[in-house]
Amino acid sequence: MSAPTRTELDRTRFFIDGGWVDPTGSESHQALDAATEEPLGTAALGTAADIDAAVGAARRALDEGPWGRTTADERAEVMIRFADALAARGEATSTLVTRENGMPIALSTAFNGAAPAGLLQMYAAMVQQTALEEVRQSQAGATLVRREPVGVVGAITPWNYPQTLAMMKIAPALAAGCTIVLKPSPETALDSYVFADAALEAGLPPGVLNIVLAGREAGSALVAHPGVDKIAFTGSTAAGRIIGAECGRQIKRATLELGGKSASIVLEDADLDVFVAGLAGASYMNNSQTCTTQARILAPRSRYEEVVEALAEHTRALRVGNPLDPTVEIGPMASQTHLERVLGYIDVARQDGARLVAGGGRPASEDRGWFVEPTVFADVANTDRIAREEVFGPVLTVTPYDGDDEAVRLANDSEYGLGGSVWTADEQRGVDIARRVRTGTIGVNYYQLDLGSPFGGMKASGIGRELGPEALSNYLEYKSIYASAAFLP
Numbered sequence: 001m002s003a004p005t006r007t008e009l010d011r012t013r014f015f016i017d018g019g020w021v022d023p024t025g026s027e028s029h030q031a032l033d034a035a036t037e038e039p040l041g042t043a044a045l046g047t048a049a050d051i052d053a054a055v056g057a058a059r060r061a062l063d064e065g066p067w068g069r070t071t072a073d074e075r076a077e078v079m080i081r082f083a084d085a086l087a088a089r090g091e092a093t094s095t096l097v098t099r100e101n102g103m104p105i106a107l108s109t110a111f112n113g114a115a116p117a118g119l120l121q122m123y124a125a126m127v128q129q130t131a132l133e134e135v136r137q138s139q140a141g142a143t144l145v146r147r148e149p150v151g152v153v154g155a156i157t158p159w160n161y162p163q164t165l166a167m168m169k170i171a172p173a174l175a176a177g178c179t180i181v182l183k184p185s186p187e188t189a190l191d192s193y194v195f196a197d198a199a200l201e202a203g204l205p206p207g208v209l210n211i212v213l214a215g216r217e218a219g220s221a222l223v224a225h226p227g228v229d230k231i232a233f234t235g236s237t238a239a240g241r242i243i244g245a246e247c248g249r250q251i252k253r254a255t256l257e258l259g260g261k262s263a264s265i266v267l268e269d270a271d272l273d274v275f276v277a278g279l280a281g282a283s284y285m286n287n288s289q290t291c292t293t294q295a296r297i298l299a300p301r302s303r304y305e306e307v308v309e310a311l312a313e314h315t316r317a318l319r320v321g322n323p324l325d326p327t328v329e330i331g332p333m334a335s336q337t338h339l340e341r342v343l344g345y346i347d348v349a350r351q352d353g354a355r356l357v358a359g360g361g362r363p364a365s366e367d368r369g370w371f372v373e374p375t376v377f378a379d380v381a382n383t384d385r386i387a388r389e390e391v392f393g394p395v396l397t398v399t400p401y402d403g404d405d406e407a408v409r410l411a412n413d414s415e416y417g418l419g420g421s422v423w424t425a426d427e428q429r430g431v432d433i434a435r436r437v438r439t440g441t442i443g444v445n446y447y448q449l450d451l452g453s454p455f456g457g458m459k460a461s462g463i464g465r466e467l468g469p470e471a472l473s474n475y476l477e478y479k480s481i482y483a484s485a486a487f488l489p
């Protein structure tokens with residue numbers, strides 16, 4: 001192991017009210033490179049008092065500052081400057097996130113380098129085209145129907161796509177005229193402060209965006225804070241249940257983007273070359289540290305062994321290594337704790353009698369870093385633990401089925417409903433099957449996120465949708481002002 005601590009990446013203060021503020025507590029997080037375990041930098045961890053200061057700043061910026069009363073055009077102008085400042089930092093941000101959580105660099109360039117600026121541009125344009133006021137004729141006169149900002153937003157994000165998932169909240173919130181407190185995950189401790197650097201350069205007014213890195217306890221303080229009007233949460237279903245319960249108690253608005261255990265249905269007419277090529281987007285994207293990972297492969301009994309062999313062969317050939325190398329397909333897990341969790345699930349599958357056909361341990365080629373071999377288990381029943389619980393790592397299972405009805409039944413036999421895919425030579429048949437799967441997103445012969453369309457989960461995968469125009473509505477409240485007919489055009 002080489003090189004001591006890199007101090008230029010240290011983030012020892014929080015971004016509150018347009019400036020850098022010292023923490024009230026003394027806890028910090030040492031960030032390590034997921035591939036080399038070398039120190040990347042240190043970041044202060046916030047307390048409930050730091051969260052309170054950030055919420056106070058967001059409240060003032062909304063209630064007293066101009067942001068809550070700006071026009072859509074004024075907000076769009078600032079958002080475009082913010083986008084430009086982020087785009088200029090795109091390459092450095094992509095590299096940083098790859099080192100933090102192991103994301104292959106090409107994917108990181110798209111999700112951490114380009115997407116945040118793209119989302120700001122998309123919502124800036126969208127809000128300019130959205131009617132935020134409309135006059136309707138009423139029985140007594142006229143009603144002015146307004147869409148107002150929902151208020152102060154508490155955004156809580158996970159570590160797997162830290163930049164995109166944060167910006168999927170920040171961009172529509174800014175467009176709507178909300179102010180924000182972002183609480184990122186300690187596992188990706190450093191990259192979210194790039195938003196602060198860019199916001200300062202872009203001249204985002206003080207208090208409109210505040211960032212406090214913190215753990216769960218301070219996260220709970222953000223959820224419970226009476227000054228917060230809405231929580232936008234992405235993370236595990238376990239945390240989502242706790243957060244949703246508190247928001248329900250307070251009648252606080254909440255969107256919850258949670259876990260998944262999605263299915264990939266291979267129909268008997270599928271081209272297996274198309275299927276294995278599509279695994280990069282459907283099942284192995286970001287080392288399978290993706291909420292929509294299609295980890296349950298459902299294979300027709302008539303071609304079962306053929307599917308198992310194609311999948312195993314493809315998986316054994318995947319290139320594992322340092323994700324900064326553009327030829328690497330599978331990088332490390334984001335933390336030692338997460339690696340142990342994934343290895344634990346491999347043991348569970350073994351003990352439950354699943355047949356290991358690829359991977360199954362740590363790669364011999366890597367002597368440091370939190371690597372795990374991409375792994376495939378065949379002969380898994382849909383009732384087995386490995387088929388029911390989210391692993392969040394590259395561990396796929398194969399389960400046989402007889403006929404389309406059983407394939408759909410197995411796909412739907414899950415507490416989750418987030419992603420999915422259907423593989424077939426007959427695209428119409430694929431779309432018909434996709435219609436029957438209870439899931440928020442599903443692809444036919446490919447799986448790729450569309451920023452312009454709603455994204456989110458059914459069942460225990462969440463409540464509400466992000467992306468597309470649907471997400472803007474999450475940050476707007478309706479108000480009807482009853483007035484005289486003088487309002488009518």
Ligand code: NAD
Binds near residue numbers: 156185257291
């Ligand atoms: P996590 O739930 O442990 O943590 C997510 C965030 O919530 C972190 O910032 C954490 O500090 C915070 N948090 C945890 N408990 C909290 C509480 N009680 N109150 C307030 N804040 C709390 O999840 P993770 O391990 O960081 O991320 C992985 C999970 O996220 C997986 O389940 C994955 O499927 C899910 N995810 C979902 C989506 C989606 O869009 N549906 C996208 C990405 C990840």
